[in-house]
Amino acid sequence: MTKVPVMAHLVAGYTSPEISLEAARGLAAGGVSYFEVQFPFSDPSADGKAIQTACAAVLSGGWRVDDGFAFVETLRSEFPGIPVFVMTYANLAYKIGISAFVERSFRSGVSGLIIPDLPFDADEGLAAACDAKGIACVPVAAPSMTESRIASLAALRRPYVYAALRSGITGSSTSIDDGTLAFLSSLKASESRILGGFGIRSGDQSGALAPAVHAVVAGSVFVDIIREKSGEGGEAVRLAVQAKAAELSNPVQR
Amino acid sequence: MSIHRYFDRFGGAYVAEVLRRPLEELDEAFAAAMADRAFLAELDTLRADFIGRPTPLLHAANASRENGGAQIYIKMEGLAHTGAHKINNAIAQALLAKRMGKTRIIAETGAGQHGLATASACARLGLECTVYMGEVDVRRQQPNVAAMELYGATVVPVLSGSRTLKDAINEAMRDWAASFADTHYLIGSALGPAPFPDMVRTFQSVIGLETEAQAAEKGLKIDALVACVGGGSNAIGFFSPFIDRASPRLIGAEAGGVGPATGENAVRMTGTAASDGIIHGYKSRFLVDSDGQVAETRSISAGLDYPGIGPQLAALGESGRIEFTGISDSDALDAVKFFARTEGVIFALESAHAGAAALAEAGKLPKDAVVIVNMSGRGDKDIFITSPVFRPVQWRDFLKAELERLESGMDIHVFGGKK
Ligand SMILES: Cc1ncc(COP(=O)(O)O)c(C=O)c1O
Numbered sequence: 001m002t003k004v005p006v007m008a009h010l011v012a013g014y015t016s017p018e019i020s021l022e023a024a025r026g027l028a029a030g031g032v033s034y035f036e037v038q039f040p041f042s043d044p045s046a047d048g049k050a051i052q053t054a055c056a057a058v059l060s061g062g063w064r065v066d067d068g069f070a071f072v073e074t075l076r077s078e079f080p081g082i083p084v085f086v087m088t089y090a091n092l093a094y095k096i097g098i099s100a101f102v103e104r105s106f107r108s109g110v111s112g113l114i115i116p117d118l119p120f121d122a123d124e125g126l127a128a129a130c131d132a133k134g135i136a137c138v139p140v141a142a143p144s145m146t147e148s149r150i151a152s153l154a155a156l157r158r159p160y161v162y163a164a165l166r167s168g169i170t171g172s173s174t175s176i177d178d179g180t181l182a183f184l185s186s187l188k189a190s191e192s193r194i195l196g197g198f199g200i201r202s203g204d205q206s207g208a209l210a211p212a213v214h215a216v217v218a219g220s221v222f223v224d225i226i227r228e229k230s231g232e233g234g235e236a237v238r239l240a241v242q243a244k245a246a247e248l249s250n251p252v253q254r
Numbered sequence: 255m256s257i258h259r260y261f262d263r264f265g266g267a268y269v270a271e272v273l274r275r276p277l278e279e280l281d282e283a284f285a286a287a288m289a290d291r292a293f294l295a296e297l298d299t300l301r302a303d304f305i306g307r308p309t310p311l312l313h314a315a316n317a318s319r320e321n322g323g324a325q326i327y328i329k330m331e332g333l334a335h336t337g338a339h340k341i342n343n344a345i346a347q348a349l350l351a352k353r354m355g356k357t358r359i360i361a362e363t364g365a366g367q368h369g370l371a372t373a374s375a376c377a378r379l380g381l382e383c384t385v386y387m388g389e390v391d392v393r394r395q396q397p398n399v400a401a402m403e404l405y406g407a408t409v410v411p412v413l414s415g416s417r418t419l420k421d422a423i424n425e426a427m428r429d430w431a432a433s434f435a436d437t438h439y440l441i442g443s444a445l446g447p448a449p450f451p452d453m454v455r456t457f458q459s460v461i462g463l464e465t466e467a468q469a470a471e472k473g474l475k476i477d478a479l480v481a482c483v484g485g486g487s488n489a490i491g492f493f494s495p496f497i498d499r500a501s502p503r504l505i506g507a508e509a510g511g512v513g514p515a516t517g518e519n520a521v522r523m524t525g526t527a528a529s530d531g532i533i534h535g536y537k538s539r540f541l542v543d544s545d546g547q548v549a550e551t552r553s554i555s556a557g558l559d560y561p562g563i564g565p566q567l568a569a570l571g572e573s574g575r576i577e578f579t580g581i582s583d584s585d586a587l588d589a590v591k592f593f594a595r596t597e598g599v600i601f602a603l604e605s606a607h608a609g610a611a612a613l614a615e616a617g618k619l620p621k622d623a624v625v626i627v628n629m630s631g632r633g634d635k636d637i638f639i640t641s642p643v644f645r646p647v648q649w650r651d652f653l654k655a656e657l658e659r660l661e662s663g664m665d666i667h668v669f670g671g672k673k
Contacts, residue, residue: 041546041547045427048428090533116271118532164272
């Protein structure tokens with residue numbers, strides 16, 4: 001049975017620096033292929049309740065962008081085989097300057113940057129700065145895109161494209177239907193590796209999605225587990241996260 | 255058509271890909287509507303018959319005399335239906351949404367004036383309406399919440415973040431990302447991604463165009479126009495016909511809150527706390543911390559208590575065309591009292607910031623100079639905020655008596671209360 005590559009999303013510092021590291025250990029043990037680390041922003045307008053609440057909790061504990069990069073560095077040294085992508089919002093990068101942020105990401109060992117509110121045709125120089133450092137600038141695609149816009153995106157030949165599988169925000173459930181698959185196959189023409197997600201919670205879903213993408217992205221499902229288990233301590237979080245990561249990475253053959 | 259439109263370096267459309275289609279659709283629909291005589295005629299009728307336009311331009315002769323200096327005129331925007339300028343934009347966008355075939359409207363609101371205007375416009379035009387409002391604002395603006403509900407709107411208290419206007423915007427954007435097929439997001443100020451700043455300015459420019467005509471009719475040569483600036487919709491609408499001319503002077507009053515330190519005010523164009531940022535889909539000046547996280551703001555007026563400012567105002571502030579000044583909570587309260595006593599007009603707390611700035615400006619000018627202040631709203635909605643300051647004892651007694659009456663189930667029609 002083939003393993004499904006999973007990009008697992010984590011909110012940096014949630015519910016504490018220790019717990020988020022234990023969660024990463026669980027993800028690694030469960031076999032995920034990529035980490036997507038979200039740097040909390042005060043106004044995460046593209047995220048749903050689970051992630052939004054997690055970000056607010058981390059920020060109220062005094063979290064700083066520096067802590068986010070320190071977390072990335074820890075992940076890189078403990079799991080050198082798992083690339084780390086950072087997802088955040090424009091203003092955290094814009095505040096210190098886009099190229100300074102990319103430079104900082106490079107020094108911490110970040111493999112890719114996902115900043116949804118810097119669209120590919122108004123990215124403030126993000127892609128150019130990333131190219132200069134050999135970091136993947138990962139644009140986000142949505143099913144509401146017109147054919148011509150998908151073509152413009154494809155023409156950029158980015159190494160990865162992040163495909164949000166439906167309209168809306170993170171955390172709600174997604175059904176993988178013919179429309180989803182048609183959208184994904186139109187993106188495939190871009191020759192980019194497609195990271196597909198939004199609302200993936202089960203092995204059934206990741207199995208159905210796997211043939212159409214390079215990796216399946218899952219986020220809120222882990223954030224929910226971390227929130228529910230963190231009261232029981234780091235080991236409980238690690239084991240629960242590991243079980244879910246294993247389910248998504250090794251879906252039952254259908 | 256590109257939606258990446260800028261005012262100098264500010265503006266743009268920095269939104270997640272999912273919101274791009276609805277913005278493009280809106281951009282096209284707005285351009286088409288503005289070229290359609292039938293749409294403009296229907297809007298004119300609504301302005302006259304529903305909003306009650308034109309609003310008067312009042313010579314504040316007593317206030318001018320007592321203040322000394324220039325003649326102060328008040329553009330009485332607060333006489334517009336629902337009590338503030340917000341209705342100019344709300345009814346126009348709602349009409350546009352209806353033309354686009356949308357059946358549902360969502361809006362965010364701080365003071366509640368925009369929510370109120372939107373709810374009323376939706377009731378009038380037969381659209382479903384949901385208003386997002388920070389929980390803190392729900393608590394401090396109860397009269398407006400009650401009225402919105404009476405208009406048939408659903409008011410959703412937002413519990414995330416600082417539980418104020420900026421969080422209500424986030425929540426509305428989340429809703430829109432999933433619902434744009436049948437829903438229009440009716441943004442209440444001249445901010446957000448393009449085309450909103452252009453659209454809101456266009457719909458609010460009715461304030462400035464009327465002012466210009468009324469001043470000409472009275473034979474006034476205007477020296478300065480003064481408006482308060484939250485997001486900036488009343489200001490940009492009021493200033494709009496004059497921006498490309500050398501005069502009059504244009505003055506924007508921001509919320510100086512309780513002090514100059516970060517977190518004590520909502521001043522973005524003066525002082526050193528604000529910096530360039532990209533938040534809520536546009537680039538402008540924002541109050542943020544050194545990491546770029548949105549900072550807490552403070553103002554007695556919920557309508558000015560927002561960390562960002564409309565991109566065109568930011569650009570005009572930097573070019574020097576608009577001068578900005580910060581007005582403290584207490585100076586705004588004094589202005590409410592002053593205009594009430596001298597002119598029989600109660601300014602909304604937001605508008606009172608402009609009132610205070612106008613008094614200061616007029617005081618420096620000769621008697622034949624003319625300063626026009628936009629009273630963006632009237633102060634009825636603020637009674638619950640101003641009464642505890644202006645008449646604390648009587649207000650406490652009133653609230654206590656009301657609570658007792660409610661709890662004991664007394665009949666409100668019987669004076670003194672009888673079961
Ligand atoms: C009466 C009044 N004036 C001014 C404002 C500030 O908004 P803007 O700066 O967009 O005009 C508000 C906002 O709620 C308001 O209610």
